[in-house]
Amino acid sequence: AVPLVVAINTSTAARNGMLIRDRIAMEEARNLDTVMFDKTGTLTKGEQGVVGVRVASETRQEDGEAVEAGDWDEERAFAVAAGVEGDSEHMIARAVRDAAEERGVRPARVSNFENLRGLGVKATVDGERSDPGDGETVHLGGPNLVEKLGVERSDAMVSFAAEAGANAQTVVYLIRGESEVAAAFALADVVREESRRTVEALHEMGIEVAMLTGDSEDVARAVAEELGIDQYFAEVLPEEKDTTVERLQSEGRLVAMVGDGVNDAPALTRADVGIAIGSGTDVAIESGDIVLVENNPLDVVRLIKLSKASYRKMQ
Ligand code: ADP
Numbered sequence: 001a002v003p004l005v006v007a008i009n010t011s012t013a014a015r016n017g018m019l020i021r022d023r024i025a026m027e028e029a030r031n032l033d034t035v036m037f038d039k040t041g042t043l044t045k046g047e048q049g050v051v052g053v054r055v056a057s058e059t060r061q062e063d064g065e066a067v068e069a070g071d072w073d074e075e076r077a078f079a080v081a082a083g084v085e086g087d088s089e090h091m092i093a094r095a096v097r098d099a100a101e102e103r104g105v106r107p108a109r110v111s112n113f114e115n116l117r118g119l120g121v122k123a124t125v126d127g128e129r130s131d132p133g134d135g136e137t138v139h140l141g142g143p144n145l146v147e148k149l150g151v152e153r154s155d156a157m158v159s160f161a162a163e164a165g166a167n168a169q170t171v172v173y174l175i176r177g178e179s180e181v182a183a184a185f186a187l188a189d190v191v192r193e194e195s196r197r198t199v200e201a202l203h204e205m206g207i208e209v210a211m212l213t214g215d216s217e218d219v220a221r222a223v224a225e226e227l228g229i230d231q232y233f234a235e236v237l238p239e240e241k242d243t244t245v246e247r248l249q250s251e252g253r254l255v256a257m258v259g260d261g262v263n264d265a266p267a268l269t270r271a272d273v274g275i276a277i278g279s280g281t282d283v284a285i286e287s288g289d290i291v292l293v294e295n296n297p298l299d300v301v302r303l304i305k306l307s308k309a310s311y312r313k314m315q
């Protein structure tokens, strides 16, 4: 039989929009001293839209210098980008496809699609070699991918990215082969209204707030500053998300992880209290000890308060 106090607690939780999958974790929540949030889709709405594009200029320099692949105009860049993102379920992919559609650009046909988790995507552009890029392998992804491929960015691309980053916009690059940046896209996301109050309320409870993201340092810093977050980890690869949680735990902290994505699942499992966002992916939900039914970060505060109130009564 379920002990009465826990039964009451569970239905109270349900009324508050949380689903408890692990009662021990719910009890542990009252002792948390650190809450780590995933950025995209958790603190932000994850509804990205393309707000800027920069194609490489005509200049092409010799060995050692950054090369710009100048023969792709914006239309071609959108066509190839939308084609390469055709089979990706990532929010960035959806934003790129929507932007192409809004411009009336038909996605290029591609084959050999590969999803490079936490980095971007890759495909071969099909065609009769009549359009620039036909027959070429193309990558699309963020700074982690650029670094992994060892791609040099031109000064123009670096300053495009810096300006976008300062405005908390995510930048992804369309890369020809493994070496030339043909275009860069800037994407804007919206911070959830409740995120700032969540950070404030956690601080009032003496809890430190951290943020984890696969996004760039620039974007992470801008969002962390806007929300008053104590500590952030940027450009974190999917396989590093759980070790980042572990790192905080090894400092003796009791850590909750809040996330929504496939990549967040190991970190949710690793955390002392794993909190999944209800609109998130199935894998995240299955990895969470507690699921927030509404997509409201403030429910993390309610959850900790509920844990404190319920388990105080029991003692
Ligand atoms: P987050 O940790 O912010 O939820 P992800 O781990 O899913 O993000 O992705 C990390 C980064 O990898 C993104 O910010 C982006 O730069 C790049 N990326 C991942 N998937 C894609 C994709 N389909 N298209 C372009 N870029 C991608």
Ligand code: MG
Pocket: 038, 039, 040, 041, 042, 260, 261
């Ligand atoms: Mg996410």
